Amino acid sequence: MINSHAEYLVFVGQTGKYLFKTDHEILYAVDFELDSNPFCTAYWFNLTNPEHIKSPGDTKIAQTVICIIEEFFRQNTDVLLYMCSTDKGQQAQRARLFLRWFNGYEQQQKYVLKTADVKGIGSNGESIEEYIALIVQRSHPQVESIVQAFEDEVQMFNDNK
DSSP states (O other): OOGTSSSSSSSEESSSEEEOOOOOOOOEEEEEOOOSSSSSSSEEEEEEEEEEOOOOHHHHHHHHHHHHHHHHHHHHEEEEEEOOOOGGHHHHHHHHHHHHTTHOOOOOOOOHEEEEEEEEETSSSSSEEEEEEEHHHHHHTTTTHHHHHHHHHHHHHHHHH
């Protein structure tokens, strides 16, 4: 189903990750990791560039990733959580890019997207800002309580740091 709409050919690798290669020969991997969340069934959305090759601006990547997320929601009524990688201190840039990708009109009609900044601790022990997001279908029967639980968790986490 993904490949009927995606700009790049997507295949499932041996590890179960969705994989695609760009016109610039950059490999991307997408997977969904089950979260141990007591409020609802949730998955962490992971988008990686395993070879760590710098990517030029490529709108086909965004369109392909959105197709993969759409397929996730076609198969699940579950919740997606997303945390931007803090690699090289570029988490704010990654958060803005993901929001730009996901804030299309169609996505706004189908999904609630809540974002938050949380205080984290980097590998060197210094305080860092981390960017997280919640994505849930507007039609989810518990959408309001899921959003409230997300906001409460973010507030509690930030209050404790």
